[in-house]
Amino acid sequence: MALYLLFLMLPIYWLLNMSLKTNAEILGSFSLWPRDLTLANYIKILTDPSWYWGYINSLIYVVINTVISLAVALPAAYAFSRYNFMGDKHLFFWLLTNRMAPPAVFALPFFQLYSSVGLFDTHIAVALAHCLFNVPLAVWILEGFMRGVPKEIDETAYIDGYSFPHFFIRIFTPLIASGIGVAAFFCFMFSWVELLLSRTLTSVDAKPIAATMTRTVSASGLDWGVLAAAGMLTIVPGALVIYFVRNYIAKGFALGRV
Amino acid sequence: MNKTVNHKAWFLVLPVLILVAFSAVIPLMTVVNYSVQDTFGNNQFFWAGLEWFEELLNSDRMWGALGRQLAFSAIILAIQIPLGVFIALNMPKGGFWASFCLVVMSLPLLIPWNVVGTIWQIFGRVDIGLLGHTLDWMGVSYNYTQNPVAAWITVIVMDVWHWTSLVALLAYAGLQSIPQAYYQAAKIDQASRFSVFWYIELPKMSGVLMIAILLRFMDSFMIYTEPFVVTGGGPGSTTTFLSIDLVKMALGQFDLGQAAAYSLMYFLVILLISWVFYTVMTNLDKRDGV
Numbered sequence: 001m002a003l004y005l006l007f008l009m010l011p012i013y014w015l016l017n018m019s020l021k022t023n024a025e026i027l028g029s030f031s032l033w034p035r036d037l038t039l040a041n042y043i044k045i046l047t048d049p050s051w052y053w054g055y056i057n058s059l060i061y062v063v064i065n066t067v068i069s070l071a072v073a074l075p076a077a078y079a080f081s082r083y084n085f086m087g088d089k090h091l092f093f094w095l096l097t098n099r100m101a102p103p104a105v106f107a108l109p110f111f112q113l114y115s116s117v118g119l120f121d122t123h124i125a126v127a128l129a130h131c132l133f134n135v136p137l138a139v140w141i142l143e144g145f146m147r148g149v150p151k152e153i154d155e156t157a158y159i160d161g162y163s164f165p166h167f168f169i170r171i172f173t174p175l176i177a178s179g180i181g182v183a184a185f186f187c188f189m190f191s192w193v194e195l196l197l198s199r200t201l202t203s204v205d206a207k208p209i210a211a212t213m214t215r216t217v218s219a220s221g222l223d224w225g226v227l228a229a230a231g232m233l234t235i236v237p238g239a240l241v242i243y244f245v246r247n248y249i250a251k252g253f254a255l256g257r258v
Numbered sequence: 259m260n261k262t263v264n265h266k267a268w269f270l271v272l273p274v275l276i277l278v279a280f281s282a283v284i285p286l287m288t289v290v291n292y293s294v295q296d297t298f299g300n301n302q303f304f305w306a307g308l309e310w311f312e313e314l315l316n317s318d319r320m321w322g323a324l325g326r327q328l329a330f331s332a333i334i335l336a337i338q339i340p341l342g343v344f345i346a347l348n349m350p351k352g353g354f355w356a357s358f359c360l361v362v363m364s365l366p367l368l369i370p371w372n373v374v375g376t377i378w379q380i381f382g383r384v385d386i387g388l389l390g391h392t393l394d395w396m397g398v399s400y401n402y403t404q405n406p407v408a409a410w411i412t413v414i415v416m417d418v419w420h421w422t423s424l425v426a427l428l429a430y431a432g433l434q435s436i437p438q439a440y441y442q443a444a445k446i447d448q449a450s451r452f453s454v455f456w457y458i459e460l461p462k463m464s465g466v467l468m469i470a471i472l473l474r475f476m477d478s479f480m481i482y483t484e485p486f487v488v489t490g491g492g493p494g495s496t497t498t499f500l501s502i503d504l505v506k507m508a509l510g511q512f513d514l515g516q517a518a519a520y521s522l523m524y525f526l527v528i529l530l531i532s533w534v535f536y537t538v539m540t541n542l543d544k545r546d547g548v
Binding site: 224 | 422482518
């Protein structure tokens with residue numbers, strides 16, 4: 001167990017180690033910890049607009065995507081968990097196939113579709129593209145949580161004279177708050193880690209940090225310190241999110257609805 | 259739960275339907291469209307029928323990528339599933355250390371995929387990386403940009419690093435749901451540690467393990483970013499998997515017709531696996547009486 005944790009942490013430690021070194025030290029000597037501690041790499045990223053805009057762009061489309069995904073997934077998940085309707089099973093399966101669809105298949109058509117409607121290189125394009133796999137995922141997770149809420153609650157609310165939207169927002173949503181949290185976590189995660197689509201769909205204005213990093217690798221290929229620092233900074237939001245949902249992670253995974 | 263029949267529920271599903279249709283059906287139709295046409299540029303297309311598909315089925319390139327892909331997925335599963343179960347069995351049962359392990363283990367899952375690639379690219383370099391340097395120091399010739407075996411090992415170790423936690427978390431969740439009474443009964447029967455695992459834990463975990471296997475299979479089947487960043491599909495094309503090959507074809511060479519035919523074949527394979535996945539899931543749900 002401890003060995004495995006060590007195996008998990010070592011590469012991350014190495015990245016941290018490198019991000020705190022100067023380039024001369026990285027290339028010149030080999031050391032297990034930085035002898036010449038420097039924050040220059042981080043400062044460079046946080047002061048250079050082409051770097052920090054990458055983070056802002058990424059965050060913008062991730063947030064847009066999470067909001068859209070949850071907004072459309074909530075009612076749909078409710079319908080799937082409560083009612084039988086024509087073609088419900090086929091529809092559910094079809095949604096699932098989209099979660100399974102390889103992004104590589106969709107990269108080219110997305111590129112053309114968004115170019116033709118003038119959305120290319122905008123945050124909304126990436127957000128919509130990521131909906132392809134996040135919406136089915138959100139529906140799937142939420143459906144699992146909603147099934148756990150007894151139907152009697154719905155019925156009692158109607159008898160008490162709540163209208164449907166009122167009931168949904170005031171009573172039902174708080175009941176599945178943890179489910180919404182888990183769904184948001186996974187939407188955030190998958191949108192944050194995805195590179196292929198976000199790189200294909202952006203050029204300048206909405207360029208995500210991931211694409212900025214790959215560009216650095218191919219263009220200069222030498223500025224290892226800054227690259228490592230950028231990598232460390234991309235881990236930060238993930239680590240923060242994990243910290244907040246740490247008690248729900250196991251439950252979310254337990255549903256197998258990843 | 260017994261559900262009532264209500265066709266009006268369609269209205270609740272409608273937003274999802276429109277959104278996913280916009281982002282799935284339209285692109286897919288475009289692909290189908292391209293796959294049966296040929297072009298000489300200038301947006302002039304003509305009907306090509308099934309030529310692209312024929313060409314694809316006869317091309318070594320596609321079969322090579324498919325073969326490598328299957329080999330990769332098989333190796334990944336063979337390592338990750340037993341390792342994940344093993345780790346889950348050794349997880350602390352509760353308290354601070356359990357949540358500490360959970361957080362550390364989920365960390366690799368939340369690192370952007372290209373950063374995972376970057377981490378391992380740096381980590382494996384002989385001149386500046388810890389792993390590469392150590393191996394070099396031990397006298398092992400290791401260079402993932404030149405040596406296909408080293409490249410394969412790097413990609414596989416990277417994927418193990420990245421995704422074993424998912425298997426472990428799933429297996430852990432499965433273990434948590436086993437009631438204590440089972441263990442007490444086993445203790446009374448003086449069952450050995452192995453038979454507890456074999457007759458109690460494994461059958462009880464079979465559901466989540468099935469999910470883990472299928473998820474890992476799907477995701478390893480469409481792996482793109484990590485090997486792309488680390489090896490770029492090289493050396494040569496020894497680590498070119500299906501996705502990498504497809505993107506090379508579609509966005510690199512703009513070989514629309516063939517790429518579209520490729521996409522469709524790829525998608526059909528995925529669809530088949532999804533169907534198996536879905537069937538297994540629904541059967542599990544029925545068995546558990548949920």
